[in-house]
Amino acid sequence: MRILLSLLTVGLLLAIAGCKTSSTAVASSSSPPVPAAVGPIPGPPAPPNERTNPLNGDPVALQDGRRLFDWYNCSGCHGGHAGGGMGPSLRDPVWLYGDRDEQIFDSIAEGRSKGMPAWGSRIPEHQIWELVAYIKSMGTPQEPDPPVEPADEEVPNPEHNTIPASRPKPQ
Numbered sequence: 001m002r003i004l005l006s007l008l009t010v011g012l013l014l015a016i017a018g019c020k021t022s023s024t025a026v027a028s029s030s031s032p033p034v035p036a037a038v039g040p041i042p043g044p045p046a047p048p049n050e051r052t053n054p055l056n057g058d059p060v061a062l063q064d065g066r067r068l069f070d071w072y073n074c075s076g077c078h079g080g081h082a083g084g085g086m087g088p089s090l091r092d093p094v095w096l097y098g099d100r101d102e103q104i105f106d107s108i109a110e111g112r113s114k115g116m117p118a119w120g121s122r123i124p125e126h127q128i129w130e131l132v133a134y135i136k137s138m139g140t141p142q143e144p145d146p147p148v149e150p151a152d153e154e155v156p157n158p159e160h161n162t163i164p165a166s167r168p169k170p171q
């Protein structure tokens with residue numbers, strides 16, 4: 001009797017297991033998996049210093065950032081093409097406060113101690129990201145309206161210092 005009972009139990013378990021596998025198999029073969037929206041990943045929120053520019057790779061943002069740079073008179077302190085003035089150059093490789101997206105964002109939004117005004121309350125966040133995108137494009141082929149190369153005449157060339165043969169001799 002015991003053997004029969006245990007056999008029955010085993011049979012029952014097998015039947016349940018079989019049912020389960022067959023039902024999932026049917027479900028997966030009959031309807032393709034519905035793409036579910038992935039919710040926020042659980043865990044602590046990303047620290048603020050890991051923000052990246054949502055406008056990265058957007059050529060329109062670069063153009064707008066270029067315009068805003070003049071519009072908000074960033075160029076007044078940093079130079080027309082941000083090559084430096086009263087404020088530091090933003091196109092050289094030297095960064096006082098870091099060159100990551102969020103560091104440049106914070107420089108603009110919060111200001112910096114030695115003369116950089118805080119713009120966070122005056123400029124919408126979207127426009128700050130446009131400025132960040134523009135600043136980061138400087139010196140790359142993507143830069144809109146890049147500064148022109150110094151003209152040939154400005155480059156010292158010893159050959160230009162000789163008096164041309166055709167020049168009339170002073171009387």
Ligand code: HEC
Pocket residue numbers: 069072073074075076077078086087088090094095096097098104107108112113114115116117119131135
């Ligand atoms: C009144 C002059 C002034 C204006 C206007 C100004 N800046 Fe600045 N900016 C500075 C100075 C000075 C610094 C350096 C601050 C320091 O060393 O603490 C600076 C620093 C910065 C930095 C950080 C540079 C680094 O090396 O880390 C960024 C980015 C920047 N400015 C962007 C801008 C943008 C964008 C605008 C326009 C919205 C702007 N600035 C307008 C004077 C100015």
